[in-house]
Amino acid sequence: MNNHEIDFKLYGDDMQFVEVELDPNETAIAEAGSLMMMDESIKMETIFGDGSKNSGGLMGKLMGAGKRMLTGESLFMTTFTNVGQGKKHVYFASPYPGKIIPMDLSVYNGKIICQKDAFLAAAKGVSVGIEFQRKIGAGFFGGEGFIMQKLEGDGMAFIHASGAIKRIGLQPGQKILVDTGCLVAMTSDVDYNIEPVSGVKTALFGGEGIFLASLRGPGTVWVQSLPFSRLASRVFAAAPVSQGGGGHNAGEGGLGGLFNMFNK
Secondary structure, three states: OOOOOOEEEEEOOOEOEEEEEEOOOOEEEEEOOOEEEEOOOEEEEEEEOOOOHHHOHHHHHHHHHHHHHHOOOOOEEEEEEEOOOOOEEEEEEOOOOEEEEEEEHHHHOOEEEEOOOOEEEEEOOOEEEEEEOOOHHHHHHOOOOOEEEEEEOOOEEEEEEEOOEEEEEEOOOOEEEEEHHHEEEEEOOOEEEEEEOOOHHHHHHOOOOOEEEEEEOOEEEEEEOOOHHHHHHHHHHHOOHHHOOOOOOOOOOHHHHHHHHHHO
16 A cells, blocks of 8 residues: 555535544645644644655655646645544545545546546545546536546545535446536546537527536446536525625526516
8 A cells, every 4th residue: 555544434414524533643635724623633734736655856746736726726735644642533524515425546446537626635645636638529618628636546535526426337338428517526447528419409598508528438437416616606696686696586587587687
C-alpha cells in the first residue's frame, strides 16, 4: 500500500459527514474548508498540491497547484495527521445537501474520474489531478468541459454529490444516456462521449439541454439525482425580483412569465 490506510464511518442521510479514524502518524488530505471538527492531537497543515509522492519537489508541487487551478479548486489542500497516541478522529462535511461516496481506489484499478468539484477528502498518497477529455465533442458540450478531476492511488477517497446517488455497473457494450450535469464519477474504462438530443423540437423546448452524456461499458458509473447547478438555478428563479432573482413564479407557467415580462 502506497497510501495511508484509514478507517471511516458515514453519518447522516441527506446532510452527510464522514468520520475518518487515524492511527498514530497516519494522514488524511482534504479540500480547504471541508473540515467539520477534529480531535486535539490532530495536526492540521496547509500544503501545495495533494501531498502524494507524484508531486515531490518544488516544481512538482507547483505543477500540482496549477492543475488544481484549472479545475476551479483552491491552490492549497489541507493535511490532517495524528501526532498523538492511540486512534484519533477528524470529520469532514459536504458543502451542500447530498451524499458522500466512499471509494476504495484499489477496487477500481487505481483510478476514478469525477466531476471537477466532487473531491472531498482522501488518505494521504491519493493523487488528485486533472483528466482532459480527448474527444472534442465531449469537451465542448459535456457539461464539465475538457477538464475533469482524476483520483489515483490504492487508498480510500471520498467524493460528494447532490441529491440521491445511483451506482451503475455497465456490462461490456451496455450504453446509457445521462444528463451531463447528473454524471458524478466513472471508472477509467468507461467510454465517455456526448450525443445530441434527437429532434429539433425536443432539443429546443424539452428543457433537458441539447446534449446528453453517452456512457458505454464495461465499467462503473455514479449518477446524482439533483445537480447543484440545477438546484441553484431554481432557487435564483424563485427569489424575489428585488433580490436579483426571477420572481416567485418566473419558472412556472409559460404564459404567466410572458405577461410578467411585458408588465415590467
